[in-house]
Amino acid sequence: xxxxxxxGLGLIGGSLGIDLCAKGLEVVGVSRNxxxxxxxxxxxxVTQASVELDILTDVDIVFICTPLGAxxxxxxxxxxxxxPHTVVTDVGSVKTPIxxxxxxxxxxxxxxxxxAGTAEQGIEAAQKGLxxxxxxxxxxxxxxxxxxxxxxxGIVQLLDSKLYFSSPENHDQAVAWISHLPVMISAxxxxxxxxxxxxxxxxLAQQLASSGxxxxxxxxxxxxxxxxxxxxxxxxxxxxxxxxxxxxLDTIIETINRxxxxxxxxxxxxxxxxxxxxx
Amino acid sequence: xxxxxxxGLGLIGGSLGIDLCAKGLEVVGVSRNxxxxxxxxxxxxVTQASVELDILTDVDIVFICTPLGAxxxxxxxxxxxxxPHTVVTDVGSVKTPIxxxxxxxxxxxxxxxxxAGTAEQGIEAAQKGLxxxxxxxxxxxxxxxxxxxxxxxGIVQLLDSKLYFSSPENHDQAVAWISHLPVMISAxxxxxxxxxxxxxxxxLAQQLASSGxxxxxxxxxxxxxxxxxxxxxxxxxxxxxxxxxxxxLDTIIETINRxxxxxxxxxxxxxxxxxxxxx
Numbered sequence: 424x425x426x427x428x429x430x431g432l433g434l435i436g437g438s439l440g441i442d443l444c445a446k447g448l449e450v451v452g453v454s455r456n457x458x459x460x461x462x463x464x465x466x467x468x469v470t471q472a473s474v475e476l477d478i479l480t481d482v483d484i485v486f487i488c489t490p491l492g493a494x495x496x497x498x499x500x501x502x503x504x505x506x507p508h509t510v511v512t513d514v515g516s517v518k519t520p521i522x523x524x525x526x527x528x529x530x531x532x533x534x535x536x537x538x539a540g541t542a543e544q545g546i547e548a549a550q551k552g553l554x555x556x557x558x559x560x561x562x563x564x565x566x567x568x569x570x571x572x573x574x575x576x577g578i579v580q581l582l583d584s585k586l587y588f589s590s591p592e593n594h595d596q597a598v599a600w601i602s603h604l605p606v607m608i609s610a611x612x613x614x615x616x617x618x619x620x621x622x623x624x625x626x627l628a629q630q631l632a633s634s635g636x637x638x639x640x641x642x643x644x645x646x647x648x649x650x651x652x653x654x655x656x657x658x659x660x661x662x663x664x665x666x667x668x669x670x671x672l673d674t675i676i677e678t679i680n681r682x683x684x685x686x687x688x689x690x691x692x693x694x695x696x697x698x699x700x701x702x
Numbered sequence: 703x704x705x706x707x708x709x710g711l712g713l714i715g716g717s718l719g720i721d722l723c724a725k726g727l728e729v730v731g732v733s734r735n736x737x738x739x740x741x742x743x744x745x746x747x748v749t750q751a752s753v754e755l756d757i758l759t760d761v762d763i764v765f766i767c768t769p770l771g772a773x774x775x776x777x778x779x780x781x782x783x784x785x786p787h788t789v790v791t792d793v794g795s796v797k798t799p800i801x802x803x804x805x806x807x808x809x810x811x812x813x814x815x816x817x818a819g820t821a822e823q824g825i826e827a828a829q830k831g832l833x834x835x836x837x838x839x840x841x842x843x844x845x846x847x848x849x850x851x852x853x854x855x856g857i858v859q860l861l862d863s864k865l866y867f868s869s870p871e872n873h874d875q876a877v878a879w880i881s882h883l884p885v886m887i888s889a890x891x892x893x894x895x896x897x898x899x900x901x902x903x904x905x906l907a908q909q910l911a912s913s914g915x916x917x918x919x920x921x922x923x924x925x926x927x928x929x930x931x932x933x934x935x936x937x938x939x940x941x942x943x944x945x946x947x948x949x950x951l952d953t954i955i956e957t958i959n960r961x962x963x964x965x966x967x968x969x970x971x972x973x974x975x976x977x978x979x980x981x
Binding site for chain 2: 538589593594597606608614615617618619627630635637639643651658664667668674675680688690691693695697700702
């Protein structure tokens with residue numbers, strides 16, 4: 424039977440563990456915090472848990488579920504405890520730098536990105552079925568042994584996720600468009616509104632704001648650490664998206680400035696239709 | 703008893719009529735379409751309805767509920783049918799040009815903006831209680847007789863709306879921030895994503911898009927006509943908001959480009975807190 428290890432027992436690691444334990448797999452968990460280990464056992468997110476990496480000695484697949492900034496270092500640390508056949512994967516939301524670093528450290532590494540989450544964090548937020556119908560992208564590269572891609576695909580299918588394959592670079596540009604760019608433009612909206620210096624107008628705007636403002640500003644008012652991580656780890660792809668976005672914004676500004684209402688209508692008719700192409 | 707007239711029996715006019723009829727007021731409706739008149743009577747949105755303006759001869763308050771572009775002309779057309787004491791108001795989402803034009807046509811004019819709606823349009827979308835707890839802004843100017851402001855405030859209170867007073871100019875700048883700017887930046891997002899020329903990346907982005915993209919792009923994928931109307935009627939205030947927005951966006955782009963993660967974190971910490979100031 425496949426034996427799984429999960430390093431980092433937060434929302435993603437804990438939820439992965441709950442589903443894999445429920446499928447009857449043996450799941451060992453590692454957290455730096457003994458209390459987290461205890462709670463993970465209580466939540467049935469792991470069959471056993473430890474603060475020490477020597478629990479990993481006979482596992483088949485390791486999921487690194489630490490924050491983005493700790494993935495490569497964690498990979499490096501756990502290598503001494505692995506069998507040669509052990510598959511290592513991660514769940515980070517940016518893939519290019521992680522896949523580059525971890526593939527050099529370990530041949531049987533394959534990057535992954537389960538695209539599910541909640542506003543909550545930590546083992547207490549972990550839940551059953553978090554990944555059902557959610558996209559799960561695997562990012563094998565030329566040097567990735569095909570059998571480990573197959574092995575991990577089998578696990579992803581156990582989670583009832585929608586499995587996608589992509590190069591790390593294409594993944595990062597795709598998430599720059601639909602996940603990281605929205606955060607930056609949404610934060611810019613909040614920041615711009617707060618720049619209003621007329622107190623009466625700002626107060627009225629704050630009182631009148633409703634669903635349109637709420638939806639457009641939601642991801643810009645989220646976890647600051649996450650926003651910085653996106654920008655820091657996916658800087659190149661995000662910069663390309665931001666540049667295209669500013670050109671798109673400038674087109675709309677110029678169209679309004681020259682009062683070309685027919686052209687503006689054409690833009691909105693196109694965006695109304697093309698938005699439907701995105702899930 | 704106060705007798706109300708509603709010109710234009712769409713979502714807003716119809717919903718206003720339903721609530722005012724339910725409060726026992728007499729409500730006469732005018733639509734250019736006889737079928738709309740019939741449906742408005744069936745929906746109990748009016749006590750009587752007509753395609754002719756001569757139904758208005760003895761009404762106390764007229765609500766002009768036509769699209770933004772037809773309000774001033776409608777005001778002009780109905781004047782021959784009014785009593786000197788009749789109060790005229792409108793429900794347009796931009797106030798400065800409408801209040802300027804209509805106040806010159808009719809002394810007892812006061813601008814209004816009930817901020818409620820649904821994605822649907824027309825008399826069939828009209829519903830009971832649409833304005834409950836929604837903001838309803840009245841925009842009296844220096845020449846507005848105080849007694850008509852008071853009279854209309856009484857009607858707004860019957861709807862259980864949240865009543866606000868503002869100058870037309872402050873109203874327009876406030877809605878530029880929280881309603882019209884979001885539409886422009888959200889449409890720019892959809893347009894920018896569609897500019898991706900690598901088919902594999904665009905396809906993957908479309909498949910991976912989830913709640914973050916969906917929320918941020920929602921108002922940019924809405925009714926094109928409405929988007930054009932906002933820009934056309936509120937051009938000055940919107941241009942001011944767009945300029946501030948582009949500066950805000952540039953600050954974020956520059957912060958990312960110089961890899962100043964501490965400053966970026968500070969921006970996100972501020973937006974996370976300040977978003978809560980908006981209802």
